[in-house]
Amino acid sequence: MSPRQNRRCRDDSPIHAAAALSNAATRETGADGQWWVRMVAGVAAVKTYRCPGCAGEVLPGTVHLVAWSADDPDGSAHRRHWHRSCWQQRNRRRPIG
Template identity: 50%
Template sequence: MGRKHRRRDDESRPLGPTVASRTVETHADGDWIVQRTTGSAATKPYRCPGCDHEIPPATPHIVAYAADDPQGLEHRRHWHTPCWNARDRRLPGRGR
């Protein structure tokens, strides 16, 4: 039986051409790695955790994950840009 390539835990997946830029933003809940994706690079739908609505394919949006999370890329979330920008102003416990 042939060997299968298995990614080691300390290896991360390549981000590919979908990443326009990557920055670190500081918010009330810590530092976040934030990536802005272009509409042409977004090829499938995602669910925004800010409003719980779908982000359709070909929509520019934000991909973010906690800077101190060792599995950052595994825990990344896709946000509508306005939802990400408003996240510090939302009431505690309100998901939308």
């Protein structure tokens, strides 16, 4: 009997693929301004965060992204951890809260 092979969904968008390979921040422009965005691998995600898009938890081990305003080069005070799908849909949702 051959071992089971899991097939994972892939996000093949060029921005996210490039960020995942280099672990470098990429600059994105949206209706809400310009942002630095960096992918976080599941093995690197060791804390629980609150996603500003859905107000749900980003659990340890979850692949997600970190975004901060391009106006803040360091971004350390204003980084937010987002689910990838919430980030992609942020311009189509009403703000939470």
